[in-house]
Amino acid sequence: MKVLLVYPQxxxxxxSFKHALRFISKKAAVPPLGLITVSAMLPxxxxxxxxxxxxxxxxxxxIEWADLVFISAMYIQKESVDYxxxxxxxxxxxxxxxxxxxxxxxxxxxxIDYFVLNEAEITLPLFLKDIENGxxxxxxxxxxxxxxxxxxxxxxxxxxxxxxxxxMDVQVSRGCPYSCEFCEITTLLGHKVRMKSTxxxxxxxxxxxxxxxxxxxxxxxxxxxxxxxxxxxxLLPGLIQWMNLHKHPFVFSSQTSINxxxxxxxxxxxxxxxFGSTFIGIETPxxxxxxxxxxxxxxxxxxxxxxxxxxxAGMLVSGGFIVGFDSDSPAVFQQQIDFIQQSGIVSAMxxxxxxxxxxxxYDRLGKENRLVLESSGNNTDFTMNFVPRMNVQExxxxxxxxxxxxxxxRPYYKRxxxxxxxxxxxxxxxxxxxxxxxxxxxxxxxxxxxxKRGRSDFxxxxxxxxxxxxxxxxxxxxxxxxxxxxxTVYGLR
Numbered sequence: 001m002k003v004l005l006v007y008p009q010x011x012x013x014x015x016s017f018k019h020a021l022r023f024i025s026k027k028a029a030v031p032p033l034g035l036i037t038v039s040a041m042l043p044x045x046x047x048x049x050x051x052x053x054x055x056x057x058x059x060x061x062x063i064e065w066a067d068l069v070f071i072s073a074m075y076i077q078k079e080s081v082d083y084x085x086x087x088x089x090x091x092x093x094x095x096x097x098x099x100x101x102x103x104x105x106x107x108x109x110x111x112i113d114y115f116v117l118n119e120a121e122i123t124l125p126l127f128l129k130d131i132e133n134g135x136x137x138x139x140x141x142x143x144x145x146x147x148x149x150x151x152x153x154x155x156x157x158x159x160x161x162x163x164x165x166x167x168m169d170v171q172v173s174r175g176c177p178y179s180c181e182f183c184e185i186t187t188l189l190g191h192k193v194r195m196k197s198t199x200x201x202x203x204x205x206x207x208x209x210x211x212x213x214x215x216x217x218x219x220x221x222x223x224x225x226x227x228x229x230x231x232x233x234x235l236l237p238g239l240i241q242w243m244n245l246h247k248h249p250f251v252f253s254s255q256t257s258i259n260x261x262x263x264x265x266x267x268x269x270x271x272x273x274x275f276g277s278t279f280i281g282i283e284t285p286x287x288x289x290x291x292x293x294x295x296x297x298x299x300x301x302x303x304x305x306x307x308x309x310x311x312x313a314g315m316l317v318s319g320g321f322i323v324g325f326d327s328d329s330p331a332v333f334q335q336q337i338d339f340i341q342q343s344g345i346v347s348a349m350x351x352x353x354x355x356x357x358x359x360x361x362y363d364r365l366g367k368e369n370r371l372v373l374e375s376s377g378n379n380t381d382f383t384m385n386f387v388p389r390m391n392v393q394e395x396x397x398x399x400x401x402x403x404x405x406x407x408x409x410r411p412y413y414k415r416x417x418x419x420x421x422x423x424x425x426x427x428x429x430x431x432x433x434x435x436x437x438x439x440x441x442x443x444x445x446x447x448x449x450x451x452k453r454g455r456s457d458f459x460x461x462x463x464x465x466x467x468x469x470x471x472x473x474x475x476x477x478x479x480x481x482x483x484x485x486x487x488t489v490y491g492l493r
Contacts, residue, residue, distance in 0.1 A: 001046040001131075004066035004093075005039055005159070007032035008073050008080030009053040012489060014349050014380045017166070020485035023440045023447075024166070028054040031160050033169040033220060034099055035072045038120050040153040043128070050159040053080060063091045071112075072099035075356070075377025085111050096127070100188065104357050106140065115140045119174075119189075121147035146190045149174055150197050154207050162211060167218040167253070170204050172196055172235065176223045178257065179360075180281075181293045182322070185222045187358040193226035198238040205242060209249055217250040224254040224278075228266060236269040243274050253277040257297045261306035267313040271426045277316035280307075285339045288327035293361075307343045311419065314426035319345045322379075323399055324353035326389045333398035337405045344419035346412075346479050347486075350402050351379030352395070355386050380489070403490050407483065409454030413461040416479045420469045441477050448484050 010016045017029045032052055039048050049065070051058050063069060069088050073081045081101065088095050089111060097109065098116040106115045114137050116123045123141040130137045149171075157168070173195040176185045208217065225231055243250070252275045260266065260278065282303060283295055290299050307317050321336055340348045354375045355362040365371050365386045373385040388395055405411055449458050458480060465476040486492075 001043070002065060002067045003039075003042060003046055003048050003070060004062055004068070005032075005035050005048060005050045005070045005072075006058060006084055007035050007050075007052045007054065008071070008077040008084055010077060011079065011378065013076065013378050014486070014489055016489075017482075017485055019488040020481045021166070023443045023481045023484075025439070026166050027164040028052065029166045030169050030218060030220075031157075031162075031165050031167075032072065033155060033171060034120075035070065036155040036157060036159055037152065037171075038070065038072065038098065038116075038124060039156040039159060041120060041124050048156070048159060050156075052160075053084075055161055055164045058084065058087060060087065060091060063088055063093050066093060069093045069095050071095060071097045071102075073097075073101040074099065075101055075375060077101065078377070085109070098123075103142075103188065104184075114138070115142070117142040118145075119143070119147035119149075121149065121152055146175070146192070146194060149194050150200065152196065152200070154200075154204050157204075157207055157211055157213075162213055167216045168208050168213050169218050169220050170201065170208075171220050172201055172224065173221045173226060175226065177226050178223070178295075178297055180283075180295050181361045181364070182353060182355065182359055184356045184359045189222070193223070195227055195230055195235070198235050201235065202238060202242050205250065209246060214249050215251065217252050219252055219254040222255060223257050225256045225260055225266065228263065232266055232269060236266075236273050239273040240269065248274055250274055251276045253279070255279045258282070258301070258303060258306050259297050261309045264313075267310065267315070271314040275315055276426075277318065278310065279318045279320070280310075282307075282319040282339070282343075282345075283322050284325065284328070284332065285335045286325070286328060286332050289325035289332070292325050292327045293322075304339065304343055307345065308422055311344065311422040312424050314424055316419070316423060317343070317345055318347035319343070319349070321348055321350040321402075322353050323350070323402065324384060324388050324390070324395055328390060328395075330390070330394060330398060333401055336402050340402075340406050341411060341415050341418070344415060344422050346416050346419055347482060348406060349380065350399070350406070352382065352384050352399055353388070354379055354384055404492065407486050407490060407492055409457035409483070409487075412483045412486075413457050413480075416461065416476070416483075417464060419479075420465070420472045420475065423472075423475075425471070440481060444477055444480050444484075448480055452484070454487075 012018050021027060051062055071084055094113045096114045096116055097112045098120060102115055103117045106117060116127050122143045122145055126141050127137055173193050175190045175193045177191055177193060179186055254275060256278045258280050284290060310317050323332055355365050356375050370387045371385060372387060375385045376383055449455050465473055
């Protein structure tokens with residue numbers, strides 16, 4: 001078999017970093033980890049070719065070369081998925097589809113020949129067995145079971161054009177112990193946190209190391225500390241030893257719940273292992289809205305203090321925020337602005353609430369006859385897929401005020417200064433300005449410091465950093481570029 005693995009293109013969004021990538025000569029932030037993991041499960045005798053459409057164009061010759069075209073996608077990639085399907089149909093190519101989008105909406109894609117849904121460790125072998133036995137494959141392979149991910153292989157990292165990415169990705173666990181009303185993770189992956197063995201994780205890092213990757217590695221788990229006991233007793237000690245042995249070639253980022261701040265030992269171990277940042281779902285400073293969405297891990301705590309503690313331990317914090325809960329009052333907009341500015345969370349992804357399929361929120365709103373659209377999968381595109389309790393115009397106006405008041409240049413650079421004062425860097429090596437940083441610095445001076453509105457705020461920030469926090473100049477450059485991307489995405493001047 002000749003297999004073409006296709007990853008559709010992301011639209012311009014908060015997390016695409018499209019407008020930041022050109023400063024550092026990269027084409028995409030992250031690689032298609034799911035697709036290269038599936039690739040590693042295919043027979044070794046099969047020929048494989050990867051086209052990540054965020055990095056390179058999909059050519060007709062690639063499609064015509066293939067016996068099967070594998071497609072994996074998320075909701076936000078729907079438009080590009082439609083393009084891929086059209087191109088495959090033109091060439092008469094047989095398509096195999098999986099991943100979050102198709103697992104939840106496979107009925108909407110009758111053009112696809114075969115669906116391998118849910119977790120591929122379970123369903124892909126069934127598909128491959130039918131092919132091996134000369135049997136015509138089923139149209140749909142799916143399961144209600146959850147996979148034993150200790151059987152998951154090292155992804156085919158070698159298929160990637162690694163120079164085109166900012167991060168490499170590694171998955172340690174699947175599942176989440178919490179049950180937030182708006183989140184589909186537990187439906188897709190379960191409440192029980194299933195972990196790879198420490199040996200598996202180190203093998204994946206070793207594979208990246210041997211391919212000469214150095215720098216940023218993203219742990220893509222929905223909650224890295226979902227199983228704190230195994231993380232602390234097994235994974236982190238092994239990771240610390242491996243990183244010391246290899247002279248700290250990677251800097252890790254992760255997603256965690258805010259109760260990370262409650263465990264001093266865990267914080268220390270993570271920073272010792274090379275974790276430099278974490279994304280946390282803050283959602284809202286409103287106690288009523290936290291209660292409504294069952295965000296139990298955020299309740300009854302001083303979240304500002306928790307964020308500050310993580311920053312001072314040596315990890316940067318980015319955060320997710322939501323407006324549009326039924327419990328939200330008009331006061332929530334200024335509350336969100338104040339929290340974000342005071343926290344020093346520079347990358348604050350603020351979105352309007354949406355109800356993904358297979359969530360308790362979706363089910364509740366359906367019973368209340370409030371669902372009106374399909375979710376776009378992009379919670380920063382000013383759309384909602386249900387009728388909110390608050391007046392829609394008031395909600396949209398308030399949301400736009402948040403975006404304006406945290407991402408226009410003056411408040412944005414004020415927030416970055418807040419972070420640089422709070423943040424206590426642990427990894428001294430990453431504070432130096434590399435050749436790539438120097439190129440980014442020159443381009444930022446030209447584009448942000450000369451050509452764009454708000455340049456006076458940029459220069460004031462650079463001068464402040466030079467004299468007050470000179471060791472944080474690399475961070476200052478990075479966050480200036482992020483700010484440019486965010487302002488461009490949101491249409492701010």
